[in-house]
């Protein structure tokens with residue numbers, strides 16, 4: 001994997017310092033770890049490693065398999081989060097229509113998403129569910145926990161304290177409100193279009 005590039009100059013509320021640490025230290029750290037884990041798994045994939053003692057309690061291969069989903073999901077979730085930032089926050093397009101269809105009004109969705117953000121320890125995700133062919137909101141308390149197979153993230157909120165504590169302290173509500181003010185609906189609609197295949 002290689003890190004995606006971002007320009008956070010248009011983001012307001014969330015400070016450049018927070019975004020710099022979030023992107024350069026944390027996100028790039030997950031990219032590096034994902035690559036390191038991938039290299040170590042490749043040893044097993046090519047017939048190497050200690051395969052005689054593999055077990056589900058403790059083993060190098062087990063640790064690598066577990067770490068892989070943690071690191072790779074961390075990369076993807078952070079990319080969706082960063083992709084969503086840098087806009088004017090004015091909702092529109094096909095995604096807004098789908099939201100209004102699902103939750104009867106955009107206001108209902110925003111209220112429900114925001115309050116769900118307060119309940120999350122890790123991530124809150126608006127996703128396209130390819131099984132039901134509908135959008136839905138899911139919560140993940142860790143990078144590799146809470147995800148639903150067959151779902152494509154569209155709008156991803158990072159609820160970890162590293163995403164806001166420098167700027168907002170424990171006031172997560174203000175962080176959530178500023179997150180919505182920075183949403184890039186062109187980027188969100190592009191993801192929705194790609195996810196739905198329309």
Ligand SMILES: [Fe+2]
Pocket residue numbers: 022026078158160162163
């Ligand atoms: Fe994060």
